[in-house]
Every structure is written in C-alpha cells, then in structure tokens.
Amino acid sequence: MGSFRYEPAAVEVRCHENKHIIEMLSLRTKELLSKMSWSVDMQETFKSKKGTIFYGAPLLILLCVPRKEEWRTINLLDCGLAAQNMFLVAYQEGMGSCFIGFACFLNQDPKLLIQLGVPEDHEVIAPMIFGYPAENPRSKPREVKILKWIE
Numbered sequence: 347m348g349s350f351r352y353e354p355a356a357v358e359v360r361c362h363e364n365k366h367i368i369e370m371l372s373l374r375t376k377e378l379l380s381k382m383s384w385s386v387d388m389q390e391t392f393k394s395k396k397g398t399i400f401y402g403a404p405l406l407i408l409l410c411v412p413r414k415e416e417w418r419t420i421n422l423l424d425c426g427l428a429a430q431n432m433f434l435v436a437y438q439e440g441m442g443s444c445f446i447g448f449a450c451f452l453n454q455d456p457k458l459l460i461q462l463g464v465p466e467d468h469e470v471i472a473p474m475i476f477g478y479p480a481e482n483p484r485s486k487p488r489e490v491k492i493l494k495w496i497e
C-alpha cells in the first residue's frame with residue numbers, strides 16, 4: 347500500500363480497518379447524502395440502514411490533501427495518481443478495490459474528520475476500499491474511440 351509514495355504527492359493517508367468505524371462512516375455518509383436531492387431510489391438507499399457505502403470492505407483508505415485553493419488542481423491530480431498506483435498494486439496482489447466518491451461528503455463533517463486523524467487543514471479527496479473479492483467478474487468490454495488518427 348506504500349505504492350502511493352511513488353507519486354510525488356502532497357497526499358496524506360488515513361487507513362481504517364476497524365469495521366465499526368467503517369460502518370459508522372457509512373451511516374454518516376448516507377446521512378449527509380440524504381440531505382441532497384436524488385432520485386427516489388437513491389433517496390431510499392440513503393435513508394435505509396441496510397446496504398453500505400463501503401460494501402462491507404475490510405479496509406478503507408482516505409487520501410487527503412491540504413486545503414489550499416491555489417494548489418487544488420495539482421493536489422487533485424496527485425491524489426488521482428496516488429489512488430491509481432494503489433489500485434494497480436492491489437490488483438497485482440489479488441485484491442479488489444473501488445473508488446468511493448460518495449465518501450467525500452464526509453468533508454462536510456470536519457469534527458468527524460479530525461476524530462479520524464485527518465489534519466484540520468486537510469480534505470478527503472480519494473476514499474478507496476480494498477478487500478479480497480468474492481468473485482472475479484470479467485471486465486466490461488470497452489470501446490476505444492479514436493477521433494482522428496494523424497500519420
């Protein structure tokens with residue numbers, strides 16, 4: 347998981363393996379999401395105690411960066427690159443992973459982030475879950491569209 351360090355990033359990492367903490371973060375994320383306007387189906391999902399934002403994954407990693415407006419674009423890129431490195435290494439190690447953008451709404455609860463060990467002047471950019479997959483479905487076929495090939 348140290349693969350993110352191969353990316354010259356302003357990235358801070360917070361890892362959570364405690365299933366009660368991950369479950370609490372799932373409930374809080376749903377609470378924050380339910381305050382926004384969504385389709386009826388999504389509203390139901392967010393109101394329900396069932397189902398979890400993190401799919402019961404045993405490991406949650408939050409990539410965080412300093413809240414600095416002038417560096418935001420670079421910090422976002424750093425986080426994306428670091429996340430991709432971690433996803434690729436996880437895959438190589440036989441793990442499954444998923445980016446959980448919904449959990450960025452936890453930024454609306456700064457007190458909770460501090461409890462999680464996120465520095466006060468940082469924000470969560472890339473929440474990621476990892477675990478050993480129960481199944482290995484084939485990836486969907488992807489169409490690669492080249493607009494114009496110039497020789």
Ligand SMILES: Cc1cc2nc3c(=O)[nH]c(=O)nc-3n(C[C@H](O)[C@H](O)[C@H](O)COP(=O)(O)O)c2cc1C
Nearest residue numbers: 399400401443444445446447448449450473485486
């Ligand atoms: C930036 C980003 C945020 C995502 N956030 C979520 C999320 O909050 N919850 C979720 O289940 N999947 C999330 N995903 C995963 C996508 O829903 C999707 O499963 C993944 O990109 C694979 O795409 P595919 O369904 O085309 O194979 C996110 C993906 C990206 C790139």
